[in-house]
Amino acid sequence: MLEPIIREHANGGKGRLIIQPILSDAELGNKCRLYARVTIPVGSSMGLHTHSSDGESYYILEGKGLYTGDGETREVGPGDATFCADGHNHAIENIGDTDLVLMALIIYSDK
Numbered sequence: 001m002l003e004p005i006i007r008e009h010a011n012g013g014k015g016r017l018i019i020q021p022i023l024s025d026a027e028l029g030n031k032c033r034l035y036a037r038v039t040i041p042v043g044s045s046m047g048l049h050t051h052s053s054d055g056e057s058y059y060i061l062e063g064k065g066l067y068t069g070d071g072e073t074r075e076v077g078p079g080d081a082t083f084c085a086d087g088h089n090h091a092i093e094n095i096g097d098t099d100l101v102l103m104a105l106i107i108y109s110d111k
Contacts, residue, residue, distance in 0.1 A: 013091070015044025019104075033106040040065070040100040045093035051084055053110050058082045059103040064096030085109075 005019040018039040028035060033054055040046065040063075048068065058067070060080045067076045069090040076082065076092070084090040086109040094100035 010046045011049040011091070012047035013045035013093070014047075015041060017044065017046060022103075031108060033108060035105050036103070037061075038102050038104050040092065040094045040102075042094055042097060042099065046091055048089055048091040050089040051086055051106075053086060054106050054108050055083060055085045055088075056090070056104060056106045057084075058092065059105075061101045061103065063094060063098050063100035065100045065102075066093045066095045068092070 002021040002024060005021070007017045007019060009015070010017045018041075020037040020039070022035045022037065023032075058076075058081065060076050060078055062078060065076045067074055067082050067090065069082060069084055070088050075095070082090065082092075092100070092102075
């Protein structure tokens with residue numbers, strides 16, 4: 001199992017994130033930058049950020065979140081999926097009373 005990554009105030013967000021990589025860089029090759037299970041504790045968030053040369057998808061496993069993509073905001077929960085394309089921006093915040101858990105996949109757009 002790969003070591004978890006703790007990110008404090010990710011992209012200017014609140015609190016911390018726990019990123020548990022599923023595959024190593026070698027396994028991802030030159031097509032993907034990240035494939036991980038991400039836990040966003042109560043009161044925490046991933047701040048608004050723009051993707052450049054890649055796109056990112058979230059698949060919500062547990063909890064309740066507020067997802068913002070290109071200025072549009074919606075609630076997300078288990079079974080919901082999001083996608084942020086190259087050149088676009090997004091953020092996600094835990095708005096529930098339990099951890100928000102999601103799968104994150106970042107795919108390079110120009111490789």
